[in-house]
Amino acid sequence: MVYVYFEHQVASLCGVHCLNTLLQGSYFTAVDLANVAHELDEKERDVMLQAGVDSSDFIKFAAEGSGNVADDGFYSVQVLEKALSSFNLTCTSINNKENADVIANPLKENGFMCNLQQHWFTLRKIEGKWFDVNSLKKQPTFLSDFYVSLYLETLRQQGWSIFVVRGDYPAIIPFSTAELGKWVDVDPTVSKPPTSQQQQQPNRSMVDLEEFDPDLEEALKLSLKYSDDNEAYRPMNQRRNDSNEPYTLIEVDEYEQIIDDDEDEDLKLAIEASLNQS
Template sequence: MDSIFHEKQEGSLCAQHCLNNLLQGEYFTPVDLSSIAHQLDEEERMRMAEGGMASEEYRTFLQVREQSIYERLWQVISNALRVWGLEIILFNSREYQSLMINPINEKAFICNYKEHWFTIRKLGQQWFNLNSLLTGPELISDTYLALFLAQLQQEGYSIFVIRGNLPECEAEQILGFMRVQQQQRPRLIGEEAQMTLAQTEMGVGVEDEVVDEDEELRRALALSRQDIDVEDEEADLRRAIQLSMQGKGFPSSFGKTTSKEALQEHKSNQEAP
């Protein structure tokens, strides 16, 4: 898992994270994507201005340009990937669905819902959810991939298939020779932060856990010492009974004191001149 490049969410840079997680490297920065967006705006503005800056089409373009910035992010992503010879195809389009291609035979998908974009990519022989909102890559089995895509569609996501040769990466080389297992699924970054906050507010932390373990150890040792004292007392009682049976007598205080006290008194009498 360590070889997989995974950018976590920072601000509203999900388009950047989506692209970089797809390409498995720091290929794009906010400045790069802003430059692409500006270039697209200028190209469209020039096309609209061909009919005259006073035309209805041009005025409409100026009014909706700011309103459609998030809806046009797919154009920015599409143009960014075109540099690498990659193509975006709408997954649920009639043209693509007519091909009847099994999703596991693809290389990658880009998913979008409202303002959020994230990548699902195949590395080696396994699929991974590289959503920047997760604390790390999430392994997706081949049998679950189609169900996962269907679930995303039901939730309103638009899914795009990525076609073309993705750039080489370390994870692809390593996972091409081995398969990984994931013991614990990554959490959403928000959930992780909430858990940390809750633990802090409750005063639960690593130090507290160590204190609890030390307290439990002390209790265990105390119980152990009690058991030893009980065992010693029982042993003394057995020895006292044995001495009594041998006819050596036992002090008159027997029965009024504990067996340990009686034995000590008996020893003192034996040692007295």
């Protein structure tokens, strides 16, 4: 088992949950990030003031309010980036030219933050294993190495912004103080297969890529220009060379589609209400 720090979604505080699950501990609160957002707002205000209080740019800036924190507690990437800098960690988009190596082989990294509209979640490597740590899900999910590569590429294709976080992460201490969350033991050898209900909903993202055929796995790696030095990946299986069976790739829909069906109903309603505020 691998112990993973996890936080359930509260209001629109996914930015807090994303940072804490990335760092694997209760490091930040909503108040902490609100203070960071306020600091960034003041710096932006000072810059805008240079054009004069009567300038159209400043008037527009003042009227729009904070661009770093929303009334419901959603934080901008600038806030998360600033918070990470206190740990000497950097946060950059994988679409930047200097991060071409990340797209080629994301498995060499230690963590990613993913954002679409009003939601943040984490992909984190712990003890050499990858986990999808999403506060809207019931618990962290183990991801195979191949799943990580395909999942990130699928997210990119569907408009998610993905940021690679680099630097010396703080040491993970299982069962340390977990004021905002809990420690969950996850079996890193078993991927949870989709339920029948999930299979009936093509927009679900929880697809077990370990169930894919070897030749599909190989074809997808080639199509994504995937590269790594793991010799464990088996070559394309010739037994399906003559098969015309169609394949369906995973579909990653917007984050509200991945709330587990057996979660508390009140939590579902609270999450949906916070998401609708966008």
